[in-house]
Amino acid sequence: MSVTRCYYEVLDVARSADGSEIKSSYRRLAMKFHPDRNPDDTEAEKKFKECAEAYEVLSDPQKKQIYDQYGHEGLRGRGHAGHNFNTMNVEDIFSMFNDILGSQGSGIGGGRRRRQVRGYDLETDVEITFGEVLAGTERDVEFDRLDVCDTCSGGGAKPGTSPETCGTCQGQGKVAQQGLGGMFRMVTACPACDGRGSIIKEKCDDCRGRGRVSVHRKLRVKIPAGIHHGQAVRVAEEGEPPVPEASPTGEGQRGDLHVLVRVAEDARFERDGDHLIYIVSVAFTQLALGSTIEVESVDCAHDLEIPSGTQTNEIFRIDGAGLPDLRSGRRGDLVVIVRLAVPKKLTDDQRELLEEYAKTEDIPVHEAETSFWDKLKGAVTGS
Numbered sequence: 001m002s003v004t005r006c007y008y009e010v011l012d013v014a015r016s017a018d019g020s021e022i023k024s025s026y027r028r029l030a031m032k033f034h035p036d037r038n039p040d041d042t043e044a045e046k047k048f049k050e051c052a053e054a055y056e057v058l059s060d061p062q063k064k065q066i067y068d069q070y071g072h073e074g075l076r077g078r079g080h081a082g083h084n085f086n087t088m089n090v091e092d093i094f095s096m097f098n099d100i101l102g103s104q105g106s107g108i109g110g111g112r113r114r115r116q117v118r119g120y121d122l123e124t125d126v127e128i129t130f131g132e133v134l135a136g137t138e139r140d141v142e143f144d145r146l147d148v149c150d151t152c153s154g155g156g157a158k159p160g161t162s163p164e165t166c167g168t169c170q171g172q173g174k175v176a177q178q179g180l181g182g183m184f185r186m187v188t189a190c191p192a193c194d195g196r197g198s199i200i201k202e203k204c205d206d207c208r209g210r211g212r213v214s215v216h217r218k219l220r221v222k223i224p225a226g227i228h229h230g231q232a233v234r235v236a237e238e239g240e241p242p243v244p245e246a247s248p249t250g251e252g253q254r255g256d257l258h259v260l261v262r263v264a265e266d267a268r269f270e271r272d273g274d275h276l277i278y279i280v281s282v283a284f285t286q287l288a289l290g291s292t293i294e295v296e297s298v299d300c301a302h303d304l305e306i307p308s309g310t311q312t313n314e315i316f317r318i319d320g321a322g323l324p325d326l327r328s329g330r331r332g333d334l335v336v337i338v339r340l341a342v343p344k345k346l347t348d349d350q351r352e353l354l355e356e357y358a359k360t361e362d363i364p365v366h367e368a369e370t371s372f373w374d375k376l377k378g379a380v381t382g383s
Contacts, residue, residue, distance in 0.1 A: 007054035007067065015068065019059065020230075024260075026055040028123060036243055037146070039210065117252030119240040123232075125260040128223060130271070133263055133323050134298045136225035140218060141259055146240045147215045148250035149207035155248050156200045156211040163198035166190060173197035173245070195245045211244035221259050226274065226326035229263040268296060274332030276322045281341035282306065297321040297334050304336060312340035 008015050011025045029051045031037070038044035057063045057075065067075055126139045148154040157163050165171040169190035177186050189195035203209030221233055239255025246252065263271075270277040280295055290308035294301050295318070302318050315337055322332030346354070 005050065007058050010050050010054040011058065013058075022055065022058050026051055026059075027121075030055075031120065031123070034120075036212075117242045117246050119242045119253065119255040121255040121258060122239045123258045123260060125262055126221070126223070127262045127264050128227075129264050130266045130269060130276075130298050130323065132223065133227060134225060137223045139221050139223060139259075141221050141257075142216065142218045143257070144214050144216055145238075146212040148241055149204060149211055149213045151206040152204035152211065153248075154211040154244060154250050156204055156207060156209040156244065158202040158204050161202040163196070163200045166193035166197055166199050168192035169197060171197040189245075196248075211248055212241075219257070223259075223261060224326060225329065226324040227261050227263075228326070229261065229271075231261055231326075233259040233261065235259065269298070271323065272335075274323050274325050274330075275335055276332070277335045277337065279337045279339060282338050283341060287312065287338070287340060293338075295334070295336050298323070302334070306338060310338060312338065314338050 008017070011022060011029065013021055013025045017025070030048060033044045033048040033051065035041075035045055035048065057067050063075060122143060122145055124141050124143045126141060128137055128139070149156075152159060155163065166173075169175050169192065173190055173193065173195045174187050175190045177188060190197070193199050200209045204211075207213050217238070219235065219238065221235060223233060227233075235257040237254040238257035241247070241250035241254055242252040268278060276297065278295060278297075280293065282291075282293060285291075286293065286306060287310045288308065290310070291306050293304050293306060295304050296302075297318070302321060304316055304318065306316075315335060318334040318336065320331045321334035324331050343350075
């Protein structure tokens with residue numbers, strides 16, 4: 001009995017994942033299990049098809065809603081079962097995969113895809129700190145990519161030999177198949193030559209007939225100031241050349257390298273857009289009598305005046321002490337929340353003084369004030 005895996009498990013995302021997370025995870029997994037990277041690996045091809053099926057459902061808001069509520073049976077029961085990717089030829093789902101990767105042509109199946117002579121994009125990631133978000137930085141990134149084999153110039157044949165014209169497709173690289181009793185005609189990649197139009201009898205020793213070899217690359221990438229967690233820096237044409245089926249010699253446009261940026265958490269701050277939220281603990285006497293305290297921002301310290309009578313959870317703003325906007329460079333603010341620090345232990349003298357003070361206290365009862373979270377929201381948004 002065939003069991004369909006949970007689509008969220010297939011794409012390795014949480015049920016709360018948004019569209020961009022689902023798309024990013026699908027792109028990563030589709031690259032990982034792509035048949036070009038895993039020749040003759042039936043398990044990788046199966047996972048490639050599973051990812052495509054899961055993405056088709058989870059990327060469609062209507063199908064996703066039905067699936068979240070009723071699961072696989074819900075989709076089948078409402079006429080949204082979608083394609084069965086496990087029974088399709090892998091080339092038939094390239095068009096959807098290419099849409100996700102930015103119309104990177106596989107050169108397989110139809111004239112439209114053959115004209116899109118572009119290689120695959122690649123993705124890697126780096127981690128930076130808030131300080132590097134403030135100033136901008138550079139990172140060395142290392143990654144592997146497929147390049148044209150120098151030995152055979154991408155043709156796949158052993159030097160001194162030539163591929164032979166495929167007898168199945170007569171060099172066309174595609175064959176026609178009839179379906180539903182001849183009601184329609186579907187053109188697919190030739191199974192004998194994998195869409196190349198020729199068959200390599202004597203394969204190149206270096207690339208084993210694939211026309212591509214794996215190379216290791218190291219680049220220095222500039223990370224702009226103000227970048228946010230999850231954003232990516234695109235390095236043009238550092239991806240892969242077009243696949244051999246589209247351009248054996250690699251002529252055409254390379255794909256791009258996308259460097260995904262992860263901003264490390266900082267125990268001192270919470271980030272809200274370009275603003276930073278900083279919580280500082282102060283003593284009762286500082287709140288009651290007023291004082292000047294020192295608060296940190298990413299790059300320096302600031303003096304903050306606390307008026308007498310300040311209440312715990314009061315919010316202050318230091319203009320321009322946050323992080324820069326990615327486009328304008330204008331810095332956000334540092335939002336400071338002051339909180340009362342209650343000592344866990346008192347000396348005898350402190351206890352005696354507080355007991356005397358307690359006899360004089362007359363705390364008035366106030367009507368309900370604006371909630372702390374409403375105050376914080378107003379402080380961050382500036383309203």
